[in-house]
Amino acid sequence: MAKVIAFSNQKGGVGKTTTCVDLAAYIAAKGKKVLVVDMDPQGNASSAAGFFERTGKDSVYEVLTDEKSVKDVVKESEIKNLFFLTSSKDLAGAELELAQVMIGRERVLDEKLKEGKEEYDLVFIDCPPSLGLLTVNALTAADGVVVPIQCEYFALEGLSQMMNTVKLVKKYLNPSLEVEGVVITLYDGRAKLTKGVVEEIEKVFGDKVYQTRIPRNVRLAEAPSYGKPVSLYDPRCAGAQAYAALAEEFLERIEK
Ligand SMILES: Nc1ncnc2c1ncn2[C@@H]1O[C@H](COP(=O)(O)OP(=O)(O)OP(=O)(O)O)[C@@H](O)[C@H]1O
Numbered sequence: 001m002a003k004v005i006a007f008s009n010q011k012g013g014v015g016k017t018t019t020c021v022d023l024a025a026y027i028a029a030k031g032k033k034v035l036v037v038d039m040d041p042q043g044n045a046s047s048a049a050g051f052f053e054r055t056g057k058d059s060v061y062e063v064l065t066d067e068k069s070v071k072d073v074v075k076e077s078e079i080k081n082l083f084f085l086t087s088s089k090d091l092a093g094a095e096l097e098l099a100q101v102m103i104g105r106e107r108v109l110d111e112k113l114k115e116g117k118e119e120y121d122l123v124f125i126d127c128p129p130s131l132g133l134l135t136v137n138a139l140t141a142a143d144g145v146v147v148p149i150q151c152e153y154f155a156l157e158g159l160s161q162m163m164n165t166v167k168l169v170k171k172y173l174n175p176s177l178e179v180e181g182v183v184i185t186l187y188d189g190r191a192k193l194t195k196g197v198v199e200e201i202e203k204v205f206g207d208k209v210y211q212t213r214i215p216r217n218v219r220l221a222e223a224p225s226y227g228k229p230v231s232l233y234d235p236r237c238a239g240a241q242a243y244a245a246l247a248e249e250f251l252e253r254i255e256k
């Protein structure tokens with residue numbers, strides 16, 4: 001049965017999408033079948049894999065509004081074993097439509113994934129930078145949440161709100177939800193404040209923090225504009241090597 005992991009942090013630009021897509025690509029390369037669900041109307045995970053969607057047709061939008069099943073709209077990526085449920089800005093409309101549903105609106109994605117996810121080893125959900133219904137749907141469908149945290153001053157700001165949402169979803173909607181791990185992103189070992197920030201993150205999350213740090217690396221930022229995960233764009237760069245290492249660490253932890 002597929003394990004479902006949501007990549008979430010309400011803060012914008014901390015590396016959720018980069019981590020979701022590049023980690024998925026390396027895990028797929030190791031022979032696991034991975035489905036990436038793009039739950040962000042920005043559609044960054046989709047375009048990072050070469051899917052530049054203009055409308056909500058054949059996307060997660062149609063799945064959430066109950067027009068189609070996961071199997072109907074899943075797309076095969078350039079990487080073997082890596083599949084996508086894409087999104088477009090229309091997904092913001094689905095969030096509004098979901099808000100009108102009186103009963104079960106938090107469980108729509110979970111229900112839709114029930115049929116469909118058994119074909120995969122892992123389902124990765126890329127969340128938007130907010131704690132609205134799309135994120136709550138992702139957390140309700142998930143077994144674990146991976147929190148990317150940017151290594152900077154104020155890194156933990158806003159995270160208590162996010163952790164509170166995780167706690168509430170666990171209490172009322174999804175008792176099996178756990179924090180799977182914390183990824184330190186945009187890491188700069190030379191910057192003076194880095195050590196203090198890492199210590200602060202480790203104080204809060206302990207051994208949930210992955211040992212692998214993702215460095216600030218321009219190749220990681222360039223890859224999406226070519227519609228490719230970094231493993232295809234420049235597998236030798238430091239960022240690619242970090243995500244390859246994180247894939248090892250992630251699988252080791254999940255298989256324990
Ligand atoms: N390690 C890195 N080094 C350099 N640039 C990076 C790194 N990680 C991410 N970026 C770039 O920083 C920007 C934000 O990253 P990303 O889109 O992954 O964050 P996000 O948390 O998903 O953002 P949002 O909250 O908007 O969804 C992107 O332009 C991305 O290419």
Ligand SMILES: [Mg+2]
Binds near residue numbers: 128
């Ligand atoms: Mg994103």
